[in-house]
Amino acid sequence: MIQIVSTVEEVRNIVKAEKAKGKSIGFVPTMGFLHEGHVSLIKKAKEENDFVVVSIFVNPTQFGPNEDYSIYPRDLDRDSKLSEHGGADLIFHPTVDIMYPKGSKTTVEVSDITERLCGASRPGHFKGVTTVVTKLFNIVAPHRAYFGEKDAQQLTVLQKMVKDLNVDIEIVPCPIVREEDGLAMSSRNVNLTSEDRKAALVLSRSLRTAKEKILQGEKNVGTIQSLIKSIIEEEPLVAIDYIEIVDGYTLEPIEAVNGKVLIALAAKVGKVRLIDNVIMEG
């Protein structure tokens, strides 16, 4: 059985012992309730490193007051089996008290690029992410850390943080993993009703259509946004939060597709907020 530890000291001692043997360390930070997307990160980490640590921590500071922190799905037993299956060597599963002892006062923040897209709908979300990832990086001290492109903005924000703060860890982006019918894998999908589950397909379908349109030569961002909007609006169970087409490196707004772009959207499907995106050259 894979080893599961909950304290900072245990992780540090185990990782330091591996490093002393000359082993490289890969790290996959997660909020648990793992799916094939997470497993793909773990497998990639294991391909590129000798020893792989998975953290499982539903981080309260990245949830807003009216968000789904309390109903975010949790299942450590299932997670430990999937981590082991992916090739992980250690699970770090701390409590909230271990991660945020009473009186914690320090935060890490990336300005500007955190204010758009998901940042506009979820104030404070990315500050929670950058703070907890800094802590986890300092605890695990890996050589490489693996993040999915599903959370495209999170990935860009963390790459910026690592560069700005001279963090000596390589961030490795990994492609979105989808269900056979196109739905992007997410721990939150389990909270969809079967009706919602069908309706949610409109998100990936609208992105595929937009991608085709761009490949056919469409450059106008407004036109592509309207196309995505009109497809999603045909589905009454889905309420759009945002549809954005931005520079694929900086997340800056653009007017015309020219080079690497991120087409990102967020929507409420029933009671569940889902995100999806396409990164492409246009």
Place this chain on the structure above:
Amino acid sequence: MIQIVSTVEEVRNIVKAEKAKGKSIGFVPTMGFLHEGHVSLIKKAKEENDFVVVSIFVNPTQFGPNEDYSIYPRDLDRDSKLSEHGGADLIFHPTVDIMYPKGSKTTVEVSDITERLCGASRPGHFKGVTTVVTKLFNIVAPHRAYFGEKDAQQLTVLQKMVKDLNVDIEIVPCPIVREEDGLAMSSRNVNLTSEDRKAALVLSRSLRTAKEKILQGEKNVGTIQSLIKSIIEEEPLVAIDYIEIVDGYTLEPIEAVNGKVLIALAAKVGKVRLIDNVIMEG
């Protein structure tokens, strides 16, 4: 001659090579124009570690718009001799462009304890300090880092940051070093006129008197503050910024002296802002 490097890669390569040999790394971050206080930090670092790195960087982000960034004294040649004399092995002397490339957007912030004392007079100062120290810690990756108790609030803020963010570096506090006549050593003392230099003695003298009063049994914070104030006000060249007596661990305001306290003050002496303090059990 001591080796001086200016790039992140050079520091990392040298430090990693020393660590690979099993050496422990001590780090003394400074803004340069070193004095005996800094040398005492370097000596202490060398006593406790195999290899000592001194950084010399006048960090623009910790100066306010009307502060003394442009006239802060600089002398790398002198600093390299003093560093070598103290036992340092390497100087990291980056440019502003190396530390803050165009488009830097990430900051580290400790709330609450940064808003009092010097934080009240210097908004944004401690955010600049915690951000640059995080960067320097990530670049040098030492086992231990040495800070003077002269900057008592800075020390407390950095200890809090290290604890909150799980930074795996030991912060080692070192006592204030004073001139023979009692003036706390500071790189800024060089900017005092000879008149100011004499007037500045009132700061350490007022703190000594306050300390004696507490040792004689005085507990009332208001009484001790008034005593310090009345002593300093006798000196027309000195303008008080603040005089605070706070809990020595948390920097929280207190009404009565009971246990470890910090008596801290800041004042303009001529055009130069100086700080001084006493940490004591009362």
